[in-house]
Amino acid sequence: MRIDVVSIFPDYLAPLELSLVGKARTSGILSLHVHDLRDWTTDRHRTVDDTPFGGGAGMVMRPDVWGTALDDVLQDGAHLLVPTPSGTPLTQRTAEELAGEQQLVIACGRYEGIDARVAEHYRGHPGVRVSEFSIGDYVLNGGEVAALVLIEAVARLLPGVVGNPHSLVEESHGAAGLLEYPVYTKPPQWQGHDVPEVLLSGHHGRIERWRRDQALERTAARRPDLVERLDPDALDRHDLVVLAAHGWVPQGGRLVRAVDGAPEV
Numbered sequence: 657m658r659i660d661v662v663s664i665f666p667d668y669l670a671p672l673e674l675s676l677v678g679k680a681r682t683s684g685i686l687s688l689h690v691h692d693l694r695d696w697t698t699d700r701h702r703t704v705d706d707t708p709f710g711g712g713a714g715m716v717m718r719p720d721v722w723g724t725a726l727d728d729v730l731q732d733g734a735h736l737l738v739p740t741p742s743g744t745p746l747t748q749r750t751a752e753e754l755a756g757e758q759q760l761v762i763a764c765g766r767y768e769g770i771d772a773r774v775a776e777h778y779r780g781h782p783g784v785r786v787s788e789f790s791i792g793d794y795v796l797n798g799g800e801v802a803a804l805v806l807i808e809a810v811a812r813l814l815p816g817v818v819g820n821p822h823s824l825v826e827e828s829h830g831a832a833g834l835l836e837y838p839v840y841t842k843p844p845q846w847q848g849h850d851v852p853e854v855l856l857s858g859h860h861g862r863i864e865r866w867r868r869d870q871a872l873e874r875t876a877a878r879r880p881d882l883v884e885r886l887d888p889d890a891l892d893r894h895d896l897v898v899l900a901a902h903g904w905v906p907q908g909g910r911l912v913r914a915v916d917g918a919p920e921v
């Protein structure tokens with residue numbers, strides 16, 4: 657896979673030389689190129705922004721500078737990604753889809769964002785897909801950190817990047833739709849806290865059940881939005897007992913919060 661990042665702060669992307677992403681680059685699995693947007697400016701001051709039409713605070717990034725940069729960087733079949741707090745939420749499913757692309761181009765905006773015509777223009781380009789994405793409901797100073805997040809989430813899914821592909825199977829936000837169970841290692845006692853007995857039992861069936869219970873309990877406690885998306889028909893009886901203890905019951909093909917008081921007849 658090839659990833660191009662365009663930013664006015666290319667140094668912000670320096671961490672991409674480290675860890676698994678860095679290794680993926682040196683091993684040739686990932687070809688990653690970081691560009692300075694100002695290299696496409698033509699004026700003495702290397703200007704990338706201007707005041708917003710219609711008034712208001714802050715500055716907006718100019719479409720002409722972005723246009724020349726993106727025309728140079730986008731290859732046929734590219735997916736143009738624009739990080740913005742007003743984009744669609746980035747999820748593990750998005751990362752999985754993007755891991756199958758040939759080229760990702762990430763256009764990092766600063767200030768009040770990039771002139772809206774840029775995304776509109778490239779949406780009309782044959783052979784280019786455009787997605788505006790958000791990494792969460794908070795506002796960053798620019799798209800660079802969101803680009804780092806996206807690249808790490810995608811790169812670890814490329815074959816050969818994570819040493820043991822099995823570690824991708826059971827993690828949070830995986831196919832099960834549950835948060836991951838808690839994990840422990842040596843020593844078995846630490847600061848008065850013991851590793852749960854069952855994990856030392858060597859009994860694989862019991863360990864698996866305990867881990868699933870923990871995953872269900874954590875998900876129920878922390879992410880009711882994920883519980884609402886579970887398919888009750890894909891859960892076993894024990895799963896339903898655990899969820900019922902947290903106030904979730906199957907109704908009409910989905911899980912709903914049990915209402916206190918007398919059951920309806």
Ligand code: ADE
Nearest residue numbers: 739740741790791796802
């Ligand atoms: N740029 C600024 N805030 C952002 C966010 N939450 N997600 C993606 N890009 C951003």
